[in-house]
Amino acid sequence: MEPLLAELRTAVGAGAVLTDVDVTASYRRDMMPLAPHGQPLAVVLPTSTEQVQAVVRACAAARTPIVPRGAGSGLSGAANAVEGCVVLVTTKMNAILEIDPDNRLAVVEPGVVNLDLRDAVEKHGLFYPPDPSSYDWCTIGGNLSTNAGGLCCVKYGVTTDSVLGLDVVLADGELLRTGRRTVKGVAGYDLTKLFVGSEGTLGVITRATLALRPLPQAPATLVAAFGSTAAAGVAVSRVVTEGIVPSLMEIMDRTSIKAVEQYLKTDLNADAALLLCQSDSGGEAGRRELAAIEQACVAAGADLVYATEDLSEGRDLLTARRAVLTALEVYGAWLTDDVCVPRTRIADLIAGCERISESVGLRIAVVGHAGDGNMHPTIVYDPSSADEFARAQRAFDEILGLGLALGGTITGEHGVGKIKREWLAKEIGPVGLRVHRGIKRALDPENLFNPGSMFELL
């Protein structure tokens, strides 16, 4: 292995090749406790596309796998090291290279933190929508690789909807430029959207051209409390069928509400479900949207609806939603699922999670993006108990099965990674799997990039 380390040091400089096990330990895994992870041979931190190319060529020659990694905020183990690999960390490639307000686009390196980009474009009256929960530390590169979502998706879509083009270092070290700087373009296959969400299995993204939107108006906020999840589900369906597109529509189930009440020492005045909505349309349009949402909630049997145009009050109302995961940590460690179901099946999903919770004897809090059906049932367990961990795993899998049974998908935004491979095979079937393997082989015949993520190449 020594010759490879020497080549890596030549490629990126000795200081950017980490091999001390105590140091590399923190690059071994992401935030998903279930996923397997190995010990990397080295962690490299390149600062340019050319350095990435040199690292890829060296690893290809040595037949040493590369696991690309951003900040490590992922929840599927996609960035987890495989034994003896090189972890290629893009966090030092963190320049915002260009912001072009006239064409509403930005060109960035992959290590730019999501929040830093948001802040930088906001100064130009512009908006980069994707806002995963980890937006204050996750990187654009990771967002691209997982096709990250967030709270914005109900109105503004996911990461792929904001990408115009990519620079990608391929398995032979060549640089591929996909896409364009224009709003539209159909020259050739849509390689950009093929690389987005490919979890680092097809190449290393070293630059991205991102589409920006005009900065929305300050949001008005509404919360609605329900005595049953079924009623909350009906409210969501009504909002959808009545053609309202809120800029945020989140749901919390009974278990989430109770956890947050205990943690924040407050009364959320909701028995079974809480719906939190925002409109960022501004002015009369925003008021009309919020009034229509209020009507939909009342018609669905909400116990209580409260709306405000006050920004800081609105932020306070969202505190409950943002506090869920932290609140659950009072009870133990958590493991979060990411199923996405048709919007009409949200209440069924929550009911199913209650059944699974009873069956495994563990607390499961359901919180999620009601506006697009992307739910995060979160299982709480004692990490020191092997038995509880096993039951948590069982619940995790049963929720995936439930999501599929409800006509949904196993992952709305976290990805497949190294934890849901069998489930991906179930969801896409043998023909789908064969096509995936064919594309992987076409782009990475030696299985250099992130082997074993998403699927085994065989």
Add this chain to the structure above:
Amino acid sequence: MEPLLAELRTAVGAGAVLTDVDVTASYRRDMMPLAPHGQPLAVVLPTSTEQVQAVVRACAAARTPIVPRGAGSGLSGAANAVEGCVVLVTTKMNAILEIDPDNRLAVVEPGVVNLDLRDAVEKHGLFYPPDPSSYDWCTIGGNLSTNAGGLCCVKYGVTTDSVLGLDVVLADGELLRTGRRTVKGVAGYDLTKLFVGSEGTLGVITRATLALRPLPQAPATLVAAFGSTAAAGVAVSRVVTEGIVPSLMEIMDRTSIKAVEQYLKTDLNADAALLLCQSDSGGEAGRRELAAIEQACVAAGADLVYATEDLSEGRDLLTARRAVLTALEVYGAWLTDDVCVPRTRIADLIAGCERISESVGLRIAVVGHAGDGNMHPTIVYDPSSADEFARAQRAFDEILGLGLALGGTITGEHGVGKIKREWLAKEIGPVGLRVHRGIKRALDPENLFNPGSMFELL
């Protein structure tokens, strides 16, 4: 060849296999006069996925290429027959299988006409955005294969932005299901968006799950006349930088204006450029948007701005834009380009087209989607003159070069087809081309589907 014809007759029924040269002639080419086309062995019109599978298996066994085709409204020759092929026409698979207003989606067969889908979902208060000019006769299958755009794109994106999932018959006759019915989903590679825009080179789409939007408000309309294209370009840039997103923003240059004035026997009161804009936000928001567009036009030096909330008056104002191609036919045949440039370069593109027009000695009218930079410079020539046709071809190519030189793409919505292969190679470069070929080989190793469209496999 007889055994294949017998198998095709078994597969789809004798009446759905056309071999009479007089009949098949109308399936030889689409609407692009420049593209090469051959004589098909047969034209088949299957009515089900199973029939498509049988046709594909029979053709694969006989090593006879398949060219998938919708209505034939394409403008790149992508649906043109290659010599001795089977043209697989999807127009008889024209059922709208499902409209689900609660989840805002529709499931359709590929032969559904765009307008029929629009009308059907409108009854549920829903909206299918993609609206190519041929929307009253083009099919969804063709729209998917070319990733079609239209006037809606500035606000609502292109076809790929409205697709959730596809059924695709692959080269071995197996059925691939991509995507999902949920709003979000990241399970595996985004195969859906890989097939969208692949111009029938990777498989035959037999079903699509489409995302719908709430029906927008009735549009308010504005026209602005400019004494110079530069001023009109400044107006477009101002609209973009001020964060306004009109639902339509079209531009006509001097040559388009003159042609339409002569054809409609009217005075458009515009010397050099006409901008036509709509807002479908409704109410106060719509008025605010239109007022902001008006301000941007005035500030850019518009000679005249006129706005109306009256629907039928608005429709009348758009008549000029819709009449351009018909008006040009008074002078001869037309050949339309489809470059897309950064929105800040629209005036440069128009100026460049004026230079090319002078240089080749042919009329070139520039009309296009100013809101997204997708321009259709349209060359008028005498089809009976080989010399004029050759000059038209030269102009066509020079405009593609101009589009690339301005930082744009050779095609915003019409596709590469059999007419821009060399230009695709120029735009995406050797690495891009290699990746395209790798993906094509992975999915269609025998080059069964639409060989020679987009690129030669080699």
